[in-house]
Amino acid sequence: MDGVFDGLxxxxxxxxxxxxxxxxxxxxxLYDDLSDSPESWQAATDLEMTSKxxxxxxxxxxxxxxxxxxxxxxxxxxxxxxxxxxxxSDGSFGVWYGADSLKTSIYETVYHWRSVLLxxxxxxxxxxxxxxxxxxxxxxxxxxxxxxxxxxxxxALIDPAPGGNFLTHQVGARIHHDGHxxxxxxxxxxxxxxxxxxxxxxVLSDPRQFCYLTYRVQDGxxxxxxxxxxxxxxx
Numbered sequence: 001m002d003g004v005f006d007g008l009x010x011x012x013x014x015x016x017x018x019x020x021x022x023x024x025x026x027x028x029x030l031y032d033d034l035s036d037s038p039e040s041w042q043a044a045t046d047l048e049m050t051s052k053x054x055x056x057x058x059x060x061x062x063x064x065x066x067x068x069x070x071x072x073x074x075x076x077x078x079x080x081x082x083x084x085x086x087x088x089s090d091g092s093f094g095v096w097y098g099a100d101s102l103k104t105s106i107y108e109t110v111y112h113w114r115s116v117l118l119x120x121x122x123x124x125x126x127x128x129x130x131x132x133x134x135x136x137x138x139x140x141x142x143x144x145x146x147x148x149x150x151x152x153x154x155x156a157l158i159d160p161a162p163g164g165n166f167l168t169h170q171v172g173a174r175i176h177h178d179g180h181x182x183x184x185x186x187x188x189x190x191x192x193x194x195x196x197x198x199x200x201x202x203v204l205s206d207p208r209q210f211c212y213l214t215y216r217v218q219d220g221x222x223x224x225x226x227x228x229x230x231x232x233x234x235x
Contacts, residue, residue, distance in 0.1 A: 011143070019137075020099070098196045110189075138206065156168070157171070182198035
């Protein structure tokens with residue numbers, strides 16, 4: 001990791017970021033597999049609502065809070081509460097990832113959906129396999145470490161190979177230890193795009209739903225739909 005932090009600059013970042021996550025296009029009752037009784041489903045939902053701590057206050061809590069909290073938990077808090085091994089984490093802490101555009105977010109998530117999730121199940125080239133996504137726009141206000149000027153000297157920062165994350169794990173561990181809010185780098189999947197790795201949830205706010213997407217394996221590639229039946233792009 002020699003020199004990777006030397007001469008880094010801070011970007012006073014105050015802008016929106018695209019967050020692309022797995023999510024159903026239609027709503028689904030989360031408790032219908034526990035009982036055949038709709039009354040039991042509602043009782044479980046009521047218990048959850050009364051026992052969960054609220055994320056923040058609303059001017060109209062009775063109306064707004066369930067929707068605001070659901071969006072906040074889905075778009076922001078999940079990776080900070082459910083740690084996993086990612087580009088900038090060895091799994092011992094959570095990192096939130098976003099992109100500078102819808103296109104960048106699609107390239108990043110198509111890779112992980114097909115080459116990691118589906119390949120593990122042996123479905124990477126199985127025609128007709130479908131994944132549904134939801135895209136949020138999230139506000140970020142933070143002084144972010146800018147690693148883009150370091151990429152030429154340290155190409156391992158954007159190494160697309162699954163096993164090439166040793167350097168980024170070191171970088172992530174240092175940022176996490178030192179308490180920095182996050183970083184900017186170039187996408188490893190789309191050379192014209194930027195990604196944001198965020199280590200502090202408090203610098204993220206105002207999640208707004210942007211669109212739904214459908215990913216579909218077709219003839220060795222992935223077709224992406226924004227409107228059902230209308231292809232947006234293919235990777």
